[in-house]
Amino acid sequence: MRATAGATWDQTRSEISRNALSIGVAVATYGVSFGALGTTTGLSVLQTCALSILMFTGGSQFALVSTIASGGSGFSAAMAAILLGTRNTAYSMRMTPILKAKGAKRLLASHWTIDESTAMGLAQDETTFEGKASRFAFWSTGLSVFVLWNLATLIGALAANSIGDPKALGLDAAISAGLFALVYPQIKNKGQLVVALGGALVALSLASFVMPGIPIIASSIVAFIAGYIFTNRPSGEKI
Amino acid sequence: MSALWITVLGASLGCYILKLIGVVIPKSFLEKPLVFEITHLLPIALLSAIVAIQTLGNGQGLLLDARLPALGASLIALRLKAPFIAVVLVAAIVAALLRYFGLAA
Numbered sequence: 001m002r003a004t005a006g007a008t009w010d011q012t013r014s015e016i017s018r019n020a021l022s023i024g025v026a027v028a029t030y031g032v033s034f035g036a037l038g039t040t041t042g043l044s045v046l047q048t049c050a051l052s053i054l055m056f057t058g059g060s061q062f063a064l065v066s067t068i069a070s071g072g073s074g075f076s077a078a079m080a081a082i083l084l085g086t087r088n089t090a091y092s093m094r095m096t097p098i099l100k101a102k103g104a105k106r107l108l109a110s111h112w113t114i115d116e117s118t119a120m121g122l123a124q125d126e127t128t129f130e131g132k133a134s135r136f137a138f139w140s141t142g143l144s145v146f147v148l149w150n151l152a153t154l155i156g157a158l159a160a161n162s163i164g165d166p167k168a169l170g171l172d173a174a175i176s177a178g179l180f181a182l183v184y185p186q187i188k189n190k191g192q193l194v195v196a197l198g199g200a201l202v203a204l205s206l207a208s209f210v211m212p213g214i215p216i217i218a219s220s221i222v223a224f225i226a227g228y229i230f231t232n233r234p235s236g237e238k239i
Numbered sequence: 240m241s242a243l244w245i246t247v248l249g250a251s252l253g254c255y256i257l258k259l260i261g262v263v264i265p266k267s268f269l270e271k272p273l274v275f276e277i278t279h280l281l282p283i284a285l286l287s288a289i290v291a292i293q294t295l296g297n298g299q300g301l302l303l304d305a306r307l308p309a310l311g312a313s314l315i316a317l318r319l320k321a322p323f324i325a326v327v328l329v330a331a332i333v334a335a336l337l338r339y340f341g342l343a344a
């Protein structure tokens with residue numbers, strides 16, 4: 001979510017830090033469910049934790065574990081995870097010019113390029129403090145989510161059978177609202193609104209017919225078509 | 240090494256390589272007008288799709304339950320310029336209350 005306009009750097013930084021921490025906490029509730037799902041599916045605690053540390057992209061992790069849980073082969077489970085991971089390629093293409101990271105920092109930035117860190121980075125105005133706000137939002141969210149996601153996975157994996165129903169606390173709705181709050185400030189004109197609604201519509205219309213995860217990847221078609229149309233529009237014309 | 244470990248490590252490596260591909264693509268390519276436009280729109284389409292599926296998805300299918308009214312409440316909070324944590328809490332509280340009183344699944 002966008003930091004307040006006209007604030008000083010210190011105010012902006014603490015506002016972003018608070019938001020990054022809230023995202024980490026919201027995601028952690030999800031991480032506990034992932035950890036529990038991992039060990040109840042038959043992965044060891046170490047394997048479940050290895051996924052959160054090394055793969056570190058929630059959608060792909062859930063895809064891998066649920067494919068195995070539903071009796072799929074290791075190969076199809078890995079393919080489902082990798083297919084879902086393709087959206088991170090799009091995210092890192094978008095974030096690289098903003099982050100301007102070099103060397104080892106660049107390798108870490110890649111590892112931490114996920115839905116939440118990208119969305120937080122892009123939710124800031126790229127020109128605020130010469131891009132410092134966007135970069136700080138990405139790194140602080142990456143750190144907060146990485147630490148809390150892994151901690152939550154471990155707790156979930158160890159305590160698989162003694163965890164209450166996260167739905168009773170509305171945690172599933174909290175995840176939707178958290179991501180919604182991150183994409184909302186990125187929609188600044190009608191063209192972007194059309195892409196957002198189009199992406200949602202494509203995903204929802206496919207949801208009943210294809211394997212979970214595919215509808216999200218398929219929504220990218222909307223960005224390709226809209227990108228083509230917007231680029232070939234007479235210059236300066238905005239819808 | 241067990242087959243399960245090969246799956247875990249192989250898929251993790253694959254996912255990391257996908258993240259890395261986006262980093263090594265040359266700047267000149269990313270600055271082409273069409274590529275620039277598409278890379279700016281992709282996160283919006285993908286994240287919106289995730290919000291939609293997270294709100295209405297149910298395995299391989301859709302389910303209308305407490306999550307949609309909760310998202311509606313978070314939209315109101317966003318329009319009122321509420322801070323991030325308030326937007327998230329409003330949604331969680333609405334969903335939890337609807338379920339507690341048996342008004343929604």
